[in-house]
Amino acid sequence: MERLRQQAEALLTDALRQITAYPELHRLQAGLKQALADLDGPMRVAIVGKLKAGKSTLMNAFLGEQKVPTGATEMTFNVNWFRYAETPEITVVFKNGQQTVCNFEELQDLTIRNSNKGDFIRNIKHINVGYPNELLRKFHLIDTPGLDSFYEVDAKNTLDFLGIGSDEIEKWTMSAAGDADAIVYLFSRTLSEYDLSVLRRFHGGVSQMNxxxxxxxxxxxxxxxxQEQDAIGKARDIIDSTANEQAVLxxxxxxxxxxxGILALGAQTMTREDFALLKRIAAFPAEILDRSVWRKxxxxxxxxxxxxxxxxxVKEERARxxxxxxxxxxxxxxxxxREGVxxxxxxxxxxxxxxxxxxxxILISHFGNRSFIIKLSKSLRDLQKICFMARQGVSGKASEHVEDVEAKIASLIAKRHEFRELQVLRLYYEQALxxxxxxxxxxxxxTGEWGGSIFQRLDMPEGAAFEELQKQAEQRMNYFQKKARTSFFMNRQAQDAxxxxxxxxxxLLQHLKQINSF
Incomplete structure (x- = not known):
């Protein structure tokens, strides 16, 4: 992967140098600069969903603290971008490009709609929140407003951020800074028609969601x-039935x-005083609590x-x-x-x-194992779209340089094996293989779905004999080579896979042989 990173860095640096003298290509220049900056940055994961789907609660659960405002009313007004920082810090990015630094204590006042800073808030593009949380070393987490917000501007902020807003073509000309590399889509109870319509737009739009x-x-x-004593079990049943009914999922x-989310956050913030209250409730027989408390x-x-x-x-303690x-x-x-825990x-x-x-x-294993290739794939495809738009408005040498940059990007995507593997995974999950x-x-x-070690990539136990690893790698190589050549009933994309x-x-076999040579 380091070799790919070096190749990508060289390509982007050379492309930027190539078009620096052309001010009319400023958007492509911005895209290249952002792609370079993103090479070594954490993966960007957006938390997306309808109003009151629990996005902010999940964010707090991830962080282990109540940092994002939640409540019975519509709260999140802007896109809030959480990044790792040694000390808490907030930078407000405005729609006109200006920025200002605020105190961390002001986050709730900047985020909620019923703030006394209405005009100030309406001009915010997004808020960068720096916070010392270990998960943020691996991922940037983005809290977004509800997609079906009562306030149209909120939903537009989220859709624009994800690159599937009404003005999609214009979004192609913007840098990848505002786009997520990966998405966690939240829904409650069941998927509504609105959820499905958004997901279809994701699947067919420029967000590259898959x-x-x-x-x-x-x-x-x-x-x-x-109503359901085993709420988690009920949720699993709903997921199974929903997935069966909606093939698109x-x-x-x-x-x-x-x-x-509330249970996760509560577990992390529970005090000994809270535990003492729970013990007083647990002291009563289970049947009495079931009849007189839970079911009420x-x-x-x-x-x-x-x-x-x-x-x-008492009431105040129970409310807490x-x-x-x-x-x-x-x-x-x-x-x-009651069990003595x-x-x-x-x-x-x-x-x-x-x-x-x-x-x-799952975030760490599924995204983390291939975060770089997902990020780079997203950046390069975003740049291809920016190149396409740039060519529509320039001519002469500037147009030739754009075409050259576009050709180099396409060549890197076509030649590097990592991108081919990612395409195979996508086809598999789309049930096309x-x-x-x-x-x-x-x-x-x-392809690294279960980890990057040799044992994991060969689906063999840790400590398996070296000779057996080499034997299995060679056998499976031969197996898929034969399948690609002789499977007449497979379509072209399955043969390519x-x-x-x-x-x-x-x-992998080549790597094993190199190890053996030492």
Missing amino acids: ATNSIGVLTRVDDYFP KKLFYTIKPIC GKEAFITRSFDTLPDFP LAGKLGMYGIKLACDKI DYEGVKKYLFEESGVEHLRQ PFNEQEVRWILAV ASTIADSFAL
Whole structure:
């Protein structure tokens, strides 16, 4: 991958030098500069979804702190871009290109609509938030306004940021700075027609959304409680049925996972005082709590009197717990306390049950293992679009230079094996490749879906004998070479995919032979 990075850097640097003397190509120059800056930067992951899908709650759960404002009303007004920084910092980027630095404590006032800084906020393009969180070393996380916001400008801000706004062609001429490399799409309860219409636009639009760079998330699963005692299990059933009914989802998402953001955040911020309150509730028999507390719902839990239950927490204490954990979280915590689990154990259990840690690991493994190639692919294809638009407005030497830059980009994409592998993965997730279960397993392994070690890429146990690794690599290379040559009933793209995977095993075999030569 380092060799590819060097080639890309050389290409972009040379292209920028080539067009510097042409001011009419300023947008292409900006795109090249941004692509260069992005080579070594973290992957950019946008959290996207409808109003009240739980985007800000998930952001807080990822960060482990209440940093993004949430509430019963529409809160997020601008695109908020979270990056790693040693000390908390905020930079506001305005639509006219100007910037200003603000105190971190001002984030909520800058973000929510009912702020007293209305005119100031309306001129904001996005907010850069620097924060010392380890996940932000790997990814830039972008919190976005609801796609179906009551306020049209909010939805437009999000769609424009993702490159699928109404003025798509103009967006092609802009730098890749405002586009995400990957998307986490949130929906609650079920996918609405609006969700599906947005996803179709993603799939066919300039955002390049597909299963290699997109994950679906069913949020707010605690809403299924108390009608469903196993809220997470119910969510998994809904995901299965939804995926079966909507074939487009299998083409768009690498996976769809259920999460409970409020439970994840509550688990991470739970205090010992909160735990003491939970213990007082858990002291009552499970059947009494089920009949008199859980089934009554959140509002009754907070507001009603529990005079028949001595030492039951008072209203203010119950409101604090419900706001922090939700009713489902309180019930799960009480069940564990009744089993004798201590404070740290309950926190760990609730966080695991929330699904957020599993989602975070998927981000790291699926995106992280190939973040560079996904980022570079996105940058180069964005540059191709900028080149296309640039050629429409220039002539002479400037046009020739643009064509040359465009040809070099196309050549790099065509020649580098990493881009061919990424295309195979995309076709697989779009269910466009007629391979059997064993072939698919080999394909996913060798392309790094389960990790980058030799053992993982050959789907073999750690410590397998070197001779066996070499034997398997050679056998699978020969297998896919033969499949590419003799599978008359496969279409051209399936044959090309088989040839690409044969080359993947050939490169792996070459690497093994080099190791053996030492």
